[in-house]
């Protein structure tokens with residue numbers, strides 16, 4: 001039986017087991033919306049802005065490991081979605097975005113709500129398609145989901161002209177995908193694996209540096225086993241948090257621009273570095289020339305060959321899926337009769353403990369003003385370290401990363417690569433919908449939250465009971481910090497004037513609002529927000545925090561990892 | 571060391587494929603000296619030759635990034651082994667008086683062919699490496715050149731060396 005293109009779109013999504021489609025209607029997708037109206041396989045979530053649709057789909061993918069789906073109309077629908085797509089792209093998140101397009105005969109004629117969606121998104125998608133023939137629709141969806149989720153994951157856009165959604169054809173969903181041009185490597189090269197094992201066993205000052213690839217590749221158990229087997233120290237990037245339990249002694253916390261003293265020092269001074277699913281970002285290794293001053297041998301595991309030797313030359317490249325590669329390394333290590341030089345390893349740990357004893361994350365707890373770090377620490381306690389935490393971008397993001405100890409992967413949901421303010425609330429929506437019973441906290445700033453605040457309405461409609469934790473310093477704090485350090489404290493346009501009364505605002509949207517001014521009220525307020533009484537409610541918490549608090553440690557741009565500014569030095 | 575490289579690639583002959591490659595070069599600020607593309611004997615495949623300059627590190631990233639494009643099937647740096655490079659050039663020149671005979675002689679020396687003739691002009695066809703074509707242009711007085719059109723280099727490996735899907 002022949003069905004319409006719109007019907008095919010809906011059936012493809014059902015075939016892929018899609019649970020939620022985050023979207024916003026418009027002329028070019030009306031046929032698809034009509035088909036959605038008639039089906040009951042997945043739920044459509046109507047956001048208030050297309051950017052949020054893509055962010056929510058992205059968060060769903062980050063939290064579950066499955067492909068997130070967003071649906072937007074042509075023209076402004078697509079352009080609104082671009083920020084979301086670029087955000088997912090930079091962090092390698094698997095999503096499929098379906099965009100409506102003007103009818104094929106109108107393409108190129110500056111038709112109403114026409115934009116070149118494929119052209120606009122090309123630099124920020126893993127791949128994209130314009131489907132001109134209804135007969136190609138099902139196969140394109142199959143490919144899109146496959147490409148988004150496999151290899152190095154990423155967003156895929158499918159642009160569907162309106163006439164294609166009306167045309168008729170048989171629906172056949174392909175069982176498999178064969179693409180001669182796309183076959184990501186899965187297994188590591190055996191020769192390189194052997195060299196890696198040898199190098200690891202020879203290490204006297206080893207370091208494991210684990211990134212987002214461990215989380216994306218669901219390899220946290222393997223990483224944990226390997227780290228424990230070897231007895232090596234392990235650090236995580238911002239994207240890798242939770243890939244190794246943060247509360248474990250072998251974990252040195254996050255590294256990089258706002259990483260811990262011990263992690264950055266160990267990174268700089270190690271003799272063998274095992275990089276796992278991490279891409280030597282400029283926020284992570286600081287100045288590459290400074291990083292290269294110390295001699296060290298580097299093993300780098302990554303599924304994407306272009307991540308290897310891009311910013312830092314490595315000695316043993318291993319291209320493959322992190323889970324497979326770590327499994328193979330574990331097997332080889334277990335077979336090997338050699339062991340690391342115990343005395344050397346001990347001496348290395350003694351050095352690390354010395355660095356750790358600097359207690360670089362300490363802050364002043366004795367004031368009458370709420371310290372932002374304190375709120376995060378208390379949140380960790382109140383949620384027993386078991387919440388999903390989303391964040392926006394700024395100082396609050398760094399404090400969340402530093403003070404919420406993530407023991408599990410996929411619990412920490414934030415925009416690292418693009419650093420997109422506004423993601424926090426839509427991220428929390430995507431996570432809460434995926435895990436209705438989980439505790440979901442969105443740590444945000446008074447500036448970031450205003451970039452997607454309209455989603456409070458979506459939360460009301462779908463009863464999404466996330467807890468919004470605003471660390472309100474009345475400043476774009478991260479910008480203010482840079483202006484303080486590097487621009488002679490000239491705070492150009494970084495003060496947030498005319499803030500709304502967030503309590504009233506939350507109430508206007510039908511939620512619970514709380515304002516917390518004193519340190520002694522922080523814990524009780526958090527307990528109340530997460531209490532059974534408010535389990536079904538969105539609680540918007542406005543914490544009035546210290547306006548001038550800064551994030552430490554800090555590695556200035558252009559400086560080396562071991563040249564951190566510490567809190568006490570100011 | 572910054573060197574000239576000739577990169578050959580095979581990709582799906584699909585709409586937009588060329589713009590993915592061109593976009594990659596511009597987005598990452600890689601250099602393109604020339605780029606040629608046409609379908610192969612198998613019409614579903616396009617073969618592209620890109621001439622670029624860069625350091626070893628940059629060329630390594632270029633080949634990796636090209637390989638990463640979902641439509642790209644194979645990538646080869648021809649300059650890593652022995653290869654043949656050819657480019658076609660058409661030059662329209664003024665050919666009057668004494669210059670007319672001189673122009674013909676120069677074309678002959680470079681094994682060019684005159685493929686169109688008027689009272690006042692010759693159009694000369696020339697193939698060879700890029701530097702041979704450059705040499706020809708240097709050999710004739712620029713005031714005689716009316717227009718030139720070059721295809722950009724195409725390349726192929728010597729002997730057994732080949733790029734197959």
Ligand SMILES: Cc1cc2nc3c(=O)[nH]c(=O)nc-3n(C[C@H](O)[C@H](O)[C@H](O)COP(=O)(O)OP(=O)(O)OC[C@H]3O[C@@H](n4cnc5c(N)ncnc54)[C@H](O)[C@@H]3O)c2cc1C
Nearest residue numbers: 211212213217238239256257258277279303322416417419
């Ligand atoms: C305000 C701000 C401050 C920041 N400060 C810091 C900081 O102090 N420290 C810090 O670390 N970051 C910081 N960041 C984040 C930084 O910008 C980068 O986003 C982050 O460091 C990149 O993390 P990653 O190297 O783990 O790579 P990701 O972006 O997570 O990339 C993952 C890598 O793993 C690979 N991969 C994916 N899947 C697999 C698989 N299955 N198998 C093998 N490999 C796989 C990918 O190819 C890729 O190379 C900051 C961001 C902001 C916005």
Ligand SMILES: Cc1ncc(C[n+]2csc(CCOP(=O)(O)OP(=O)(O)O)c2C)c(N)n1
Nearest residue numbers: 394395396421445446447448475476477478
């Ligand atoms: C969309 C967007 N615009 C601008 C920036 C630059 N930026 C980074 S952090 C920041 C300030 C964030 O302020 P706030 O949300 O209040 O967080 P705080 O740093 O105060 O904790 C800005 C403007 C950005 N990351 N994203």
Ligand SMILES: [Mg+2]
Nearest residue numbers: 445446475477
């Ligand atoms: Mg702020």
